[in-house]
Amino acid sequence: MSDDLVHDPKGGMPRLIEIMRRLRDPQTGCPWDIEQDFASIAPYTIEEAYEVADAIERQAWDELKGELGDLLLQSVYHTQMADEAGLFTFDDVANAISDKMVARHPHVFGDESRDKSAEQQVQDWERIKAAERAGQKQRGVLDGVAKGLPALMRAVKLQKRAARVGFDWPSTDEVIDKLVEEADELRHATDPDHIREEFGDLLFVVANLARHLDIDPEEALRGANAKFVRRFEAIEAALARQGRRPEDSDLAEMDALWDAAKARDKASRNT
Template identity: 50%
Template sequence: MKSIEDLIELMARLRDPENGCPWDQEQTFATIAPYTIEEAYEVADSIHHNDMEGLKSELGDLLFQVVFHARMAEEQGAFNFSDVVTGIVDKMERRHPHVFGDAVVGSVDEQSEEWEKIKSAEKGGAASALDGVTLALPSLVRAEKLQRRASRVGFDWPDISGAIDKCHEELDEIKEALPSGDAAAIESEIGDMLFAVVNVARFAAVDAEMALADCNRRFTRRFQSVEAQAVDAGKKLEEFSLQELDSMWEEAKRRERADDSM
């Protein structure tokens, strides 16, 4: 069995200025960051598909990213992997006084409120309930986090019906903006619509980012099925009418459902 020390040593050898890997040697925090984000999404994708073998592999890839960043920081004299571990252990103990201290919480909601209070105190008191929601997050993820933060201080619909009504309202506003040709106004209304849809997803306990990712996968499969049907017919897609393409799309969906039931 390998240990975390083996991984740290491996990373040091990859980054060795004389005998390391040329690609690893030239990487920076900025060039590695996109890979870190990608690996986190692949972890989420494995979880979404209940792929335990894939999850094991993807967690390793994500851990490698953490060690990579820590190694680059150590080379600069900023911090090392042990500092990262110490920091997160101290933080988790501090934010769980009901586990590692004498505090008592009566519910998950109460514990979440206490968590936010502790985080705010750590930062010297947040000026806004939305402070700390990073700009670097994907927009759908950030929208959901902003909504959850606002909800904690009572700024929220009482139930999902209000969120659904808001979607209808935003759709009407898109329809009103389209004839104007005002690109900025149209973009703003579409943004409002997307934000409203995320709100519905939040009330329905659905991860909007994962839902869209799953939709993208379904669209890809079905579109490729339509392409295959066109090849079987000896024609190009652009040679079919819209009605024919719609029929082919429905056939792709039917085949997909049949495959899922097997």
């Protein structure tokens, strides 16, 4: 029965669940898969989520199906381990998220009106989430902000939580003043531990500034990374036309080539 399902090209979700069950079988499964636990698989889960985001950003729609499958496999993997430990099943996971979506959308699945602005719906969403946290006995304002999030993303979430209770700068001007202050403290830091601490403080304020400007700092940094790659590749291309490589050049020449690539970028944006 299970062999038929494993090899059924239209087996869908039951097929994937059965494949994972077979991979984890202590007698006949894959030795690597059997050895894994929640902690060892978690980094792969994060990596797969980023690969989904990367495919979307590149609009690589032909790759997205596969990347979403890789991410789905992570949920199935964790759920199989939980099932083996008697914690919960895949149906429990699916029902939990279904219950949450129904509860958080009373204007769709309940008797509340859909005649609301997007801003009002966000406020309602946050109110419902706050009630859920209270039911889970999360007493602190910052309780429940996942520690496993990328640090920059977690910084913004922590700041948003604090802002809800009034702990926030009134405008971007104060945030920029704080940014200058933290940069000066970093400049005067001496020992490695102090330098690391001040650098962290500076990044935290940068995240706060992004929040005040309504900018996703992760997205902004990805854009800066892409721009750096584009311009540095232009340097490499210019040198290659002369039969040279970056290590055959010097900073002054590469800086001039960078400025030329930057000028072309600006010109292309204005056309």
